[in-house]
Amino acid sequence: MTPAARISAAIEVLQDIIERRRPAADSLKDWGLSRRFAGSKDRAAIASLVYDALRRKASSAHAMASETPRALVLGMLAGLRGMAVSEIEALCSGENHAPAPLSEDETALLTVFSSDDAPGHVQADVPEWLWPSFEAAFGEAAVAEGQALAARAPVDLRVNRLKASRDAVLEDLSHLQPEQGPWSPDALRFQPGHDGRGPSLQTEPGFFAGAFEIQDEGSQLVTLLAGAKPGETVIDLCAGAGGKTLALAALMSNRGSLYATDLDSRRLAPLHDRVARSGAGIVEVRIPRSRGHEPFADIAGQADLVLVDAPCTGSGTWRRNPDAKWRVRPGALAERIKDQAEVLARAAKLVKPGGRIAYITCSVLPEENDEAIRAFLARHPGFAPVAPVDVLKGAESDFSLLARFATEFGLQLSPRRTGTDGFYLACLRRGD
Incomplete structure (x- = not known):
C-alpha cells in the first residue's frame, strides 16, 4: 500500500x-x-x-x-x-x-x-467531563500533563533479578539501542520509532529465557515502593496477567510466600506460563470459585503486605490506549470507585496487625486515588496512612526526588513528571 x-x-x-x-x-x-x-x-x-x-x-x-x-x-x-x-x-x-x-x-x-x-480540555486532549478532575490533580500544569498523556509512549522492560542483571540484558539487547530507565534499577527503555512503534522484544531469546518482562517503569516503581521483603507473606489481590506478581517475586528474592488472584479468573490465564519462565518459585495462584468466594480465607489476617492493583479508568495509560479516554463515561468512573472500595475492604481483612496495604492505580484522577483512600480510612479507623516520605525512605534505592510528587496520602507519577505512565501509590498500615 x-x-x-x-x-x-x-x-x-x-x-x-x-x-x-x-x-x-x-x-x-x-x-x-x-x-x-x-x-x-x-x-x-x-x-x-x-x-x-x-x-x-x-x-x-x-x-x-x-x-x-x-x-x-x-x-x-x-x-x-x-x-x-x-x-x-x-x-x-x-x-x-x-x-x-x-x-x-x-x-x-x-x-x-x-x-x-481552545479551552484547556481541548488543548490537553482530555474529555471535557474529566477536566475538573485533571485541574484538581495538576492545577496550572493540567494542560501540559494532558498533552504528555497524549504523546507516544516508550517501551520499558523489567530485568528479572532472579535470572539476569541489568548490565547483562543491556548488553544482550544492545542491537536495539536500549537506555537505562531513569528511576527503577531494573528498567531498560526503548524509544518509539518514527511510526510510534518500539522493538519486538517478545521475539528476543532473553524474553523466552525469562531474563526480562515488558513492564512500564511506573508499574515497576510502585511495586518496588510497596516494600515487599524476602520471607514475608504477600498477596497480590488483583494480579491480572501477573506483571506485578513477578516483580514482587524478584524483589522478595524468591523467599517467602506470594499469593496471586483476580476476581476475573480469565485474566490469570497467562500468569502460569509467565511464572514458569521467570523462575518465581514462591508464587501460588489461587482461582476464585465464584464472585463472592474469598480464596484467602485460610490466611485472613496473616499477610505482611496486600498489594491492591485496583480496577480503575486507566487514565494514566492513555499514551498506550488513546482510544480508551474517549470511550470512558461517568458511569464507568462511578463503577470503578465502587470496585475500589470493595477490593480495599477485602484487603483490610487479609492484612495482619502491623502489616500494610499498598493501593495502586494506573490513574491520575483524584476520585480514584486520594479520595478512595480518604473514604477507606473513614470506614476503617484501624488503619493509618504511611506518609509518602516514609514510603520513599524505606525503599532499597534513593528515590527522594519522588517526594516532589506527593499528594495528601500517596505519590502520583505521570508522563510529564516521571516519564512513566500515570501511576498512583498509597500505603496503609494496620494498627497493632
Missing part, C-alpha cells in the same frame, strides 16, 4: 471506531481480516495513524473545525507529525486509493493550524 492509501485506510477505520464506539484494536483487526492484501507493515502503519489521530482527537477537531475522521487524520498529520501543508496535499491526490484533494477550507486551516485559543 502507498502512504496515501494507508491514510485512506486510517480514515476508514476511524469512521468505524467513532460510529460504533468500538475499541480501536477491534476495528483494526476487522479491517485487516477483510483486507488480506494489506501486509504486516501496512497494518502496523495504519494502526499508528489511527492511534495518533485518537491521541489528538480534541485538538485536531478544534483546529480543523470538524470532528470527521478525515479532519482528525489531517489534523494529526499537521499537529503531531509536523507535516507541511504541501506534504499533506501531495498525499491527498484522490488517485490510486488516496484521500480526496484538500478543500480550500482544509488548506486554510492546515496553514494556520493551532489549538492555542
Whole structure:
C-alpha cells in the first residue's frame, strides 16, 4: 500500500471506531481480516495513524473545525507529525486509493493550524467531563500533563533479578539501542520509532529465557515502593496477567510466600506460563470459585503486605490506549470507585496487625486515588496512612526526588513528571 492509501485506510477505520464506539484494536483487526492484501507493515502503519489521530482527537477537531475522521487524520498529520501543508496535499491526490484533494477550507486551516485559543480540555486532549478532575490533580500544569498523556509512549522492560542483571540484558539487547530507565534499577527503555512503534522484544531469546518482562517503569516503581521483603507473606489481590506478581517475586528474592488472584479468573490465564519462565518459585495462584468466594480465607489476617492493583479508568495509560479516554463515561468512573472500595475492604481483612496495604492505580484522577483512600480510612479507623516520605525512605534505592510528587496520602507519577505512565501509590498500615 502507498502512504496515501494507508491514510485512506486510517480514515476508514476511524469512521468505524467513532460510529460504533468500538475499541480501536477491534476495528483494526476487522479491517485487516477483510483486507488480506494489506501486509504486516501496512497494518502496523495504519494502526499508528489511527492511534495518533485518537491521541489528538480534541485538538485536531478544534483546529480543523470538524470532528470527521478525515479532519482528525489531517489534523494529526499537521499537529503531531509536523507535516507541511504541501506534504499533506501531495498525499491527498484522490488517485490510486488516496484521500480526496484538500478543500480550500482544509488548506486554510492546515496553514494556520493551532489549538492555542481552545479551552484547556481541548488543548490537553482530555474529555471535557474529566477536566475538573485533571485541574484538581495538576492545577496550572493540567494542560501540559494532558498533552504528555497524549504523546507516544516508550517501551520499558523489567530485568528479572532472579535470572539476569541489568548490565547483562543491556548488553544482550544492545542491537536495539536500549537506555537505562531513569528511576527503577531494573528498567531498560526503548524509544518509539518514527511510526510510534518500539522493538519486538517478545521475539528476543532473553524474553523466552525469562531474563526480562515488558513492564512500564511506573508499574515497576510502585511495586518496588510497596516494600515487599524476602520471607514475608504477600498477596497480590488483583494480579491480572501477573506483571506485578513477578516483580514482587524478584524483589522478595524468591523467599517467602506470594499469593496471586483476580476476581476475573480469565485474566490469570497467562500468569502460569509467565511464572514458569521467570523462575518465581514462591508464587501460588489461587482461582476464585465464584464472585463472592474469598480464596484467602485460610490466611485472613496473616499477610505482611496486600498489594491492591485496583480496577480503575486507566487514565494514566492513555499514551498506550488513546482510544480508551474517549470511550470512558461517568458511569464507568462511578463503577470503578465502587470496585475500589470493595477490593480495599477485602484487603483490610487479609492484612495482619502491623502489616500494610499498598493501593495502586494506573490513574491520575483524584476520585480514584486520594479520595478512595480518604473514604477507606473513614470506614476503617484501624488503619493509618504511611506518609509518602516514609514510603520513599524505606525503599532499597534513593528515590527522594519522588517526594516532589506527593499528594495528601500517596505519590502520583505521570508522563510529564516521571516519564512513566500515570501511576498512583498509597500505603496503609494496620494498627497493632
